[in-house]
Amino acid sequence: xxxxxxxxxxxxxxxxxxxxxxxxRGSDFHGDVLLSEGVIRDAAFGLAAGGIPDGAEVVDCKGAxxxxxxVDMRAFIGEPGAExxxxxxxxxxxxxxxxxxxxxxxxxxxxxxxxxxxxxxILRRARDTAVVRVHPMAALTKGRRGExxxxxxxxxxxxAVAFTDGAKSLTSAQILRRALTYARDFDALIAHHxxxxxxxxxxMNEGAFASRLGLPGIPRAAETIVLERDLRLVxxxxxxxxxxxxxxxxxxxxxxxxxxxxxxxxxxxxxNHLSFNEMDVGEYRTYFKLSPPLRAEDDRxxxxxxxxxxxxxxxxxxxxxxxxxxxxxPFAEAEPGAIGLETLxxxxxxxxxxxxxDLVNLLRALSTRPAELLGLRAxxxxxxxxxxxVVFDANMPWVLDPAQLKSRSRNTPFDEARLSxxxxxxxxxxxxVYEYV
Amino acid sequence: MTxxxxxTLHRRHLIGIEGLSAEEISGLLDLAEEFVDLNRQIExxxxxxxxxxxxxxxxEASTRTQxxxxxxxxxxxxxxxxxxxxxxxxxxxxTLIDTAMTLNAMHPDILVVRHHASGAVALLARKVDCCVVxxxxxxxxxxxxxxxxxxxxxxxxxxxxxxxxxxxxxxxxSRVARSNMLLLSTMGxxxxxxxxSSLLPSGIEQYGVEVHRSMESGLDGVDIVMMLRLQRExxxxxxxxxxxxxxxxxxxxxxxxxxxxxxxxxxHPGPMNRGVEIDSxxxxxxxxxxxxxxxxxxxxxxxxxxxxxxxxxxx
Numbered sequence: 071x072x073x074x075x076x077x078x079x080x081x082x083x084x085x086x087x088x089x090x091x092x093x094x095r096g097s098d099f100h101g102d103v104l105l106s107e108g109v110i111r112d113a114a115f116g117l118a119a120g121g122i123p124d125g126a127e128v129v130d131c132k133g134a135x136x137x138x139x140x141v142d143m144r145a146f147i148g149e150p151g152a153e154x155x156x157x158x159x160x161x162x163x164x165x166x167x168x169x170x171x172x173x174x175x176x177x178x179x180x181x182x183x184x185x186x187x188x189x190x191x192i193l194r195r196a197r198d199t200a201v202v203r204v205h206p207m208a209a210l211t212k213g214r215r216g217e218x219x220x221x222x223x224x225x226x227x228x229x230a231v232a233f234t235d236g237a238k239s240l241t242s243a244q245i246l247r248r249a250l251t252y253a254r255d256f257d258a259l260i261a262h263h264x265x266x267x268x269x270x271x272x273x274m275n276e277g278a279f280a281s282r283l284g285l286p287g288i289p290r291a292a293e294t295i296v297l298e299r300d301l302r303l304v305x306x307x308x309x310x311x312x313x314x315x316x317x318x319x320x321x322x323x324x325x326x327x328x329x330x331x332x333x334x335x336x337x338x339x340x341x342n343h344l345s346f347n348e349m350d351v352g353e354y355r356t357y358f359k360l361s362p363p364l365r366a367e368d369d370r371x372x373x374x375x376x377x378x379x380x381x382x383x384x385x386x387x388x389x390x391x392x393x394x395x396x397x398x399x400p401f402a403e404a405e406p407g408a409i410g411l412e413t414l415x416x417x418x419x420x421x422x423x424x425x426x427x428d429l430v431n432l433l434r435a436l437s438t439r440p441a442e443l444l445g446l447r448a449x450x451x452x453x454x455x456x457x458x459x460v461v462f463d464a465n466m467p468w469v470l471d472p473a474q475l476k477s478r479s480r481n482t483p484f485d486e487a488r489l490s491x492x493x494x495x496x497x498x499x500x501x502x503v504y505e506y507v
Numbered sequence: 508m509t510x511x512x513x514x515t516l517h518r519r520h521l522i523g524i525e526g527l528s529a530e531e532i533s534g535l536l537d538l539a540e541e542f543v544d545l546n547r548q549i550e551x552x553x554x555x556x557x558x559x560x561x562x563x564x565x566x567e568a569s570t571r572t573q574x575x576x577x578x579x580x581x582x583x584x585x586x587x588x589x590x591x592x593x594x595x596x597x598x599x600x601x602t603l604i605d606t607a608m609t610l611n612a613m614h615p616d617i618l619v620v621r622h623h624a625s626g627a628v629a630l631l632a633r634k635v636d637c638c639v640v641x642x643x644x645x646x647x648x649x650x651x652x653x654x655x656x657x658x659x660x661x662x663x664x665x666x667x668x669x670x671x672x673x674x675x676x677x678x679x680x681s682r683v684a685r686s687n688m689l690l691l692s693t694m695g696x697x698x699x700x701x702x703x704s705s706l707l708p709s710g711i712e713q714y715g716v717e718v719h720r721s722m723e724s725g726l727d728g729v730d731i732v733m734m735l736r737l738q739r740e741x742x743x744x745x746x747x748x749x750x751x752x753x754x755x756x757x758x759x760x761x762x763x764x765x766x767x768x769x770x771x772x773x774x775h776p777g778p779m780n781r782g783v784e785i786d787s788x789x790x791x792x793x794x795x796x797x798x799x800x801x802x803x804x805x806x807x808x809x810x811x812x813x814x815x816x817x818x819x820x821x822x
Contacts, residue, residue, distance in 0.1 A: 276709050277709055277710050278709065278710025278712075278713045279710070280708075280709070280710075281708035281709055281710045281711065281713070282525075282685070282710075282713065283625055283626065283647060284625035284626075284644070284645050284646035284647030284648070284682060284685060285625050285626070285645075285646070285647075286646075287709060353626070353629060354625070354626030354629060354630060395602065398602065398604050398630075399602065399603065399624075399630075400603065400622065400624030400625070400626050400627035400630060400645075401624070401625065401626045402624050402625060402626075402645070403624055
């Protein structure tokens with residue numbers, strides 16, 4: 071978000087009595103954080119005792135956590151083209167309520183983000199209507215048709231932070247090879263949805279449960295085959311590559327080998343695949359129909375281990391608003407996707423509460439790492455960095471009521487879920503954009 | 508006149524065989540036996556469902572299942588209305604749920620539903636106030652077919668428990684196979700499935716069945732050979748190379764049938780593809796129960812409608 075027209079320059083803000091967690095420096099200490107003129111001035115123990123600047127607003131965090139605002143690398147918004155599902159404005163309010171200060175929107179819009187003018191449109195709309203920062207990923211191929219490369223240089227100059235065909239996988243190895251080769255000259259990141267189109271026509275993970283429900287399955291190989299192909303191309307081209315949402319254990323082995331070989335490769339897992347497994351589909355519950363599909367519990371556990379070890383770099387919300395008419399259908403006919411901006415942090419904190427990952431590493435995957443991959447000045451509390459901050463209570467219990475969600479769509483798999491951890495305040499460029507009351 | 512059996516099901520809808528106990532299945536079959544006798548008399552009418560409205564809602568064309576449910580409902584005295592996709596507003600873009608709500612507003616007592624998508628009948632059942640009977644949903648379940656198959660077996664063999672039943676053919680896409688595997692295992696039969704690997708669902712072991720990839724081993728010593736219909740559109744998906752090759756390896760002819768017990772019986776849910784999964788000589792031969800299955804279909808559906816109606820308000 072560029073500076074919004076609304077409101078004047080915010081007062082300096084002193085967050086006192088906080089547990090300050092900065093994954094960019096691996097630090098976790100009790101102290102205070104001073105924000106002014108849109109940037110972080112300092113974060114230290116006893117900062118407030120050393121004097122509070124004139125006109126500063128002092129907020130007693132009462133031991134709550136202050137951390138860099140979340141950077142969500144994969145969110146499908148709907149503007150332009152499907153504003154009834156979500157607008158940049160509604161998504162930004164959902165993000166603010168979830169502690170997400172930067173949304174990276176996907177090019178799966180109508181028209182697709184394949185032209186610098188559309189990048190510019192999104193940035194202007196975000197500047198005028200959104201309360202958090204919005205950075206678009208541009209399409210990797212024109213119209214996301216998988217046939218011709220987009221203008222990677224011009225799109226990047228217009229503000230695109232990475233290139234992807236969003237929820238579509240490239241069938242042509244040749245196109246991807248050329249794109250990786252060309253993108254390297256611009257140090258542009260290519261994010262890819264790894265799912266073989268000819269094997270992913272099913273409705274859920276292939277296996278015993280799909281068979282019992284009589285639903286066509288999507289085998290794990292649909293993902294792993296594409297990932298293996300892609301990494302072979304990365305080895306040859308050395309283009310920067312990011313697997314947009316991995317789901318299964320086999321893929322993690324492939325990813326680990328590529329990283330060991332020193333390839334410029336990173337990967338994300340969605341909060342849904344870290345939270346649920348195929349059994350959650352239950353009696354054909356379409357809110358659990360996702361692309362790629364939810365896998366088995368062993369896969370989920372493997373993803374969590376990979377996140378804890380750093381093999382998985384990033385956690386994304388995979389926010390994908392769908393209206394009721396697209397979901398209230400027989401399972402195989404329903405659209406895939408779940409909203410997730412507001413539940414990303416509380417759902418991820420479940421992994422901390424269950425001792426599967428420590429807080430600093432989790433927050434790194436939610437803020438520092440995605441910011442690094444995208445070249446954004448975010449994901450850190452270092453002095454001088456933009457004042458994008460989340461204040462949250464890691465333990466506050468609550469039950470999710472879909473009616474209270476800020477998103478325009480209600481397709482949350484966390485419907486009535488019991489969550490521990492709540493965002494208390496979200497600050498973007500020094501201005502409070504969300505406050506829990 | 509009400510039926511002599513005091514039996515009830517512990518559910519409002521019949522969506523699948525899954526979850527039915529052996530006692531419930533036996534109870535339904537016992538009641539169906541009474542209707543078999545009734546259906547062979549000149550006076551076939553009962554008044555059990557008098558005043559009740561039954562709507563047969565078929566999103567997928569079916570001659571035999573729809574007419575079987577229609578006759579079953581009429582013989583029990585219900586007013587039966589048939590509604591199929593061809594002449595409904597579904598083609599005008601109305602959703603399944605809207606159709607369900609519209610029909611629900613007309614206060615039917617029983618909805619009999621067939622749909623091409625797995626889970627569609629369960630989805631619809633959650634939105635209506637009446638009883639719902641699944642007449643086949645996608646590749647999920649077709650409970651009345653499994654019940655009529657069970658009745659046919661029981662009447663011919665005197666029992667189900669301990670029999671060896673081979674279910675042969677396109678198990679992957681078959682709701683009949685799923686319902687039958689569940690029912691026959693629940694009733695204590697030994698179940699084999701015989702199919703090329705490309706037509707077997709993953710995780711088939713969960714049904715507690717023995718898997719065979721050839722008819723020769725699969726039919727060896729079985730009491731019942733249950734053939735499945737091969738849907739010809741499957742050829743396009745490269746599940747099998749050709750009808751000719753399929754018939755050669757998996758079509759039931761007299762030679763393959765000789766591997767089964769001498770008194771083995773042959774079943775098929777229909778409609779048959781003669782020369783694809785079954786040879787005419789077998790289909791029309793002395794071991795075939797195929798016509799009897801159709802007769803049992805009406806009796807079983809009467810039993811299901813009767814039992815579900817017992818749970819209706821004011822019953």
